[in-house]
Amino acid sequence: MNVVVFGAGYVGLVTGAVLAELEHHVTLIDVDPSKVAMINQAQPPIFEYGLENLLQRVRQSGMLEASMDPSQAVQNADIIFIAVGTPPLPDGAPNLDYVHQAAMTIGQHLGENRTYVIVNKATVPIGSANLVEMWIDDGFVQKWGHPIPEGVFTVASNPEFLREGTAIHDTLYPDRIVLGADHAWALERLIDLYQPILDQTFEPPGDLPRPLGIQRIPLITTDRLSAEMIKYAANAFLSTKISFANEMANICERVGADITTVMQGIGLDTRIGSKFLNAGIGWGGSCFGKDLAALIYTAKEYGYEPALLESTQHVNIQQRKGVIKRLQEELKTLKGRRIALWGLAFKPGTDDLRDAPSLSVIQELLHLNARVIVYDPVAMDNMRKQYPHWDIRYASSALAAVDGAHALLVMTEWDVFRQIPLAEIMSRLDFPVIIDGRNIFDPQEASRLGIRYRGIGR
């Protein structure tokens, strides 16, 4: 099939590259010329496991190209994805400007003698499929002076559930595919597009083998509103699960229990499940905060007070503040203290800094006049580019960051950090203080070495 994807970011690029691997003809449209150039040279503009190999294959096979010019590709498309960003506005509502622009552009380039399924893959407020339909029609009217003929296009919702760091894996082997459409023909076309994934008939790439036991991927077909709501409900539940674990951690710390064992103890109950129960310095990333705020905003639009969702948000804000509180308890004043900070990305496996807990902690440390020395295996370039005026120092390695520091803060649980012996860290620190925001070290070993170790909930 001919597929066009608007937005070559984390979602659009991965989706497009995977569909090209499955032998669909894919054109990625982006407004950022540097991204387009890099993709065409098979260079991933983001850090994502397996992406460079995948891009090389689909560029070589000729199944994927990137462009800033949508005209031909849109006109000849069977399916057009909208995967542009929907960042939060200050009041919590998502900014739909990029979706609006993409929809108008699509409308301007649709032909009258074909049928098109336009798919919302971006996370958009419930009811947005109607808006996108209207904007596509506006684009067409702007170009041709008359409304688009009935039946030429329909808008479907196909929310995305991939996680950064495992994005290609999650696209090839998703837990489910959700399709919301108002017309049977659109649904049939989308099921055809995803058939190799749904039936797992493709040959798995060498670096991303099929997990044992996966045979068919569950498919949910529904109306557009329910599909849009599924996305928000999934992220609300996952972030609530983590905030729950963090609240339990805060209680564990006070009563002297160990959160890791407690979460293991509840996670083995199959009704609860063990995933997303890791306590830490709170969740971050481009989605949880934004999507939770959007769902709260939507609920309030209808006069409903979503108390549980607001608590999920509140616990997360408190959790980030807890890092500085623990540090102050250990060091008292932070003025002029050298604080080493391991991990900038919001989670391991990505260079994404959007809403990373490290950012709030660094801001507060700078506000308290501490000297901050950071190390991250992949996110330092993004940090330099996105926060050029922040007065922080970049270390050449994790251990170099710790040299002569008064404390170490662990913000992201990169594997390379886990492998560093506590004794080695201890020998380089000026004061033996470690605030382990991701519970990667063994508290007993730390205490044997005389480290003033503070984990989360243990």
Ligand SMILES: NC(=O)c1ccc[n+]([C@@H]2O[C@H](COP(=O)([O-])OP(=O)(O)OC[C@H]3O[C@@H](n4cnc5c(N)ncnc54)[C@H](O)[C@@H]3O)[C@@H](O)[C@H]2O)c1
């Ligand atoms: N990042 C994730 O892990 C993830 C997972 C699931 C869903 N989502 C949702 O998917 C959407 C995209 O997220 P992302 O993280 O990929 O965003 P991103 O910021 O990485 O990428 C968006 C891309 O869209 C491009 N763009 C903006 N306006 C455009 C236009 N008019 N035409 C063509 N391209 C345009 C930008 O240049 C950018 O490259 C969001 O709604 C997000 O909530 C993201």
Ligand SMILES: O=c1ccn([C@@H]2O[C@H](COP(=O)(O)OP(=O)(O)O[C@H]3O[C@H](CO)[C@@H](O)[C@H](O)[C@H]3O)[C@@H](O)[C@H]2O)c(=O)[nH]1
């Ligand atoms: O037990 C856990 C699990 C995660 N996190 C934190 O939660 C955040 C988000 O992690 P994760 O969900 O793995 O990353 P994302 O790439 O943001 O993916 C989420 O957001 C995407 C965008 O909507 C969805 O598509 C995914 O399904 C959803 O998991 C990170 O800061 C993690 O450190 C914890 O603190 N404890």
